[in-house]
Amino acid sequence: MSEPTSIEPHPSAHHHVARMSGRDTLEHHRTATTLELLFDLTFVIAFSLAASQLAHLFAEGHFTAGLMGFGFATFAICWAWINFSWFASAYDTDDWIFRSVTMVQMVGVLILAIGLPPMFESIDKGEHLNNGVMVLGYVVMRVAMVFQWLRASRQNPARRQACIAYVKAISAAQLGWIVLIFFDFSLVVTFAMVVALTAVEMVGPCIAEMRYGGTPWHAHHIAERYGLLAIIALGEGVVGTVASISAVVDGDGWNLDVALVCLAGTGLTFGMWWIYFLLPSAEVLHHHRLKRSFVWGYGHIPIFASIVATGAGLHVAAYYIEHKAHISSVATVLTVAVPVALYIGLLYAMYAYLLRQTDRLHLWLLFGTALVLAASVVAAMAWLDMAMCLIILMFAPVVTIVGYEAGGHRHRMAALERSLHEGEAAR
Structure with a gap:
């Protein structure tokens, strides 16, 4: 029988005091x-x-x-x-x-x-x-x-x-x-x-x-961290969906509206998640550390705020369904539609900032998104059921998803290649 081999302790097996000398900005598999x-x-x-x-x-x-x-x-x-x-x-x-x-x-x-x-x-x-x-x-x-x-x-x-x-x-x-x-x-x-x-x-x-050379932050790591906080913020959409579903069930029991509200809230949250990760943040930050990190980093504050506000709007929809809200159906729909509009608009603006390019396709997609958002408000003005208004709202991020999958991904790859080439040339 062979002798048992000794196992070398992994560096992270203990947590003794380590020198805070800075991380490697090119560290592989940094998560x-x-x-x-x-x-x-x-x-x-x-x-x-x-x-x-x-x-x-x-x-x-x-x-x-x-x-x-x-x-x-x-x-x-x-x-x-x-x-x-x-x-x-x-x-x-x-x-x-x-x-x-x-x-x-x-x-x-x-x-x-x-x-x-x-x-x-x-x-x-x-x-x-x-x-x-x-x-x-x-x-x-x-x-x-x-x-x-x-x-x-x-x-x-x-x-x-x-x-x-x-x-x-x-x-x-x-x-x-x-x-x-x-x-x-x-x-x-x-x-x-x-x-x-x-x-x-x-x-x-x-x-x-x-002025002083900066700190050794890791582009891919910080982009992942922001993505994780975006997911946490999107959790408020899930909570708002559950609140809306509970409001329908408590009022009328299990019916079609329950399924529609569940689909609308989950679909809206899912769509917002999908389009956030179309941003090529890590790649651009890696090649343009100083020039684009500040606006990207602080510009996410209103993005996170609009995500959380969307979840709050779904809570308001739950109050309306329960007849506990003291506002009209139009105002209720606007509490969801406005933050969704801000979120999508801010993502397009961040995309244009990162890649230094405005695509004509994006203008059409924004126009289509605006039509969907307006349709949800018009539906509320026509006294359409709140569940149906939310279903219409759900398609706001879907416009971007369809546009990206149909051909926008080619535009994105071309723009990203140009941006990375500019970053290499500037070094």
Whole structure:
């Protein structure tokens, strides 16, 4: 009998302290880690609370308060996620220190999520913005983030200036966030401070990446991370579909409307998922790291917001079916149609930005999409059943899918080849 061979321990078999020297930007088979997936679960809660609050206010007809609160909430959620994800793409060591600090950041996300309902309520009542709990959660996350950047600055001397630029921007903004906890400002002043503090934080990445050589983030990895968050956001569409189905079943029992609502909600969510992954994000970012990463990275915030808002619209449709909504059928359909229109329009705009090309085919597809969206609104104006209105809406992303599968894929490949060639020539 042969002697048993010894098994060499895999580098990830333990989680001893590792040097935070930066990841390889050309690392093969770089994928999201299980820790990143666990971290994302906290954003499931945050998105869910934001969507449910938006749906409640929309169903009551409080559109201005709903939009203000939702805009503030989704920006805070997405901004927190973006900061962690880009850092992890560059400096994830997966040692016990990195894991522990990430757990602290997860606690901060949950605190932020808990603060969403009182924030929405304060805006709805026209009071001073009650965002103390939200900002507390944000402070917890940002203090942990500063620790991570300081660690990277010490252990990666070649990129020390870039890391310190992040530290300075976050720390300066952090003082402002803390002020928001202890002082009760008006809504206008608070939103003005949020805009100013966000601008301060954005200065850090701009200086770090463009002036000091940047950080070693991985293009394919970060594109995958954004895709995973898009899927998490799309989960609100599934939740909204279930709410709509439950509303029909509770009202009339199992009937044709149940099947139609199920098909409409699932089909709409599925179609939105399909067209998101037509974006050639990873390939373009790999060849155009600095020139196109900022707009791509921050431009996803309204994309994520429109996805979550679509799920909230499906919640509003459930309220309408249950006769709990205080708005018309047209307004109800618009709560779904408008975010779907924004989502599709933003994807086309992002495609044109990434590839630096506007295709005539895209104009026709957008026109067809607009017709479908308008048809759903007209159907509501004609007092067509809500289930049928949602069925019509379901075909909005299908226009793009059919156009891509019929011939758009050839346009995409040609445009991508030109973009990659330009990237190679610029190096």
